[in-house]
Amino acid sequence: MIRTLGLTKRFGRITAVDAVDLDVREGDVYGFLGANGSGKTTTVRMLLGLVLATSGRMEVLGEQMPGAGRRVLPQVGALVEGPAAYPHLSGRRNLALFDAMGRGTERRTRRARVAEALERVGLDGVDDRPVHAYSLGMRQRLGLAGALLQGPRLLVLDEPTNGLDPQGIHEIRTLLLELNAAGTTVFLSSHLLAEIEQLCTRVGVLDRGRLVVQDQLSALQGLTGRVEVHTPDVARVRQLLNGVVEHADGERLLVRDADPAALNARLVGAGVRVRELVPERRRLEDVVLAATSASADRFGSDRGADGHRAHGEAEVLER
């Protein structure tokens, strides 16, 4: 759905986007993650033909961009930072104008299209208020409604939950998952790890303009080769598994063992009361922080208890 090769954008001496190779596949909910200033918005703007690339190639829906923009963009719903609207007009009126500007949109069905888009984003009850009376969250929803008008094959959203309260974030997340289940590919940028983790199937991470990670979320959250065991019989487990208990925190132990079933059988066989036993998975946060060391603090979290680098693969990709 989106492929770029060596996509680069320079603003004078600043390289905002540096040789990025994006690979967004049909059916993905692709999370484009990066700290503030890492180049997300600039990339999104290039994909939509709003900014010209300095160098590199881009394909959207299988066609070369920006050349094929007239054919491609009507099939792409977009929400880029700070959606614009006429403040003195209602949300409904704004959407009708927006729809009228779209290519080949049928006038006869406009009213129904606008009503459906307003309903989808939960604005149908307040649609006659002028937009200047909208909260930031309502404006964001209106922008999203605009992106949905044409029933797009691909949605490109720059920080779609910006300014929304937790309830609003939950509603947008549900909406995006519904749209995706109905066949829409979603590409969204965010600086929020938790948002990406809850929503996305595939993840790309930008660090100072460079794509340092790109993989399926499930692969990034791969097994660590450790098993987390919760038990009141901590001393007994330590005695039984001499040397492979790597970490203990109260009744929670981390055991170096790649076979949870065998471990469980051994512990239970020895009379240990096992409350919970799960294979440990890498956290997206650790993968991202390992790959973006210089900007770690900008994601607003620490490196974890032992400060370790989580994953060799991410280190290879690191500059």
Ligand SMILES: Nc1ncnc2c1ncn2[C@@H]1O[C@H](COP(=O)(O)OP(=O)(O)OP(=O)(O)O)[C@@H](O)[C@H]1O
């Ligand atoms: N029009 C411009 N002129 C000069 N520099 C720019 C321009 N647009 C962006 N930049 C610079 O390019 C870099 C990347 O900016 P960009 O807005 O793409 O990042 P971002 O990841 O979207 O950040 P944010 O989350 O804060 O929106 C920044 O250093 C920014 O200052």
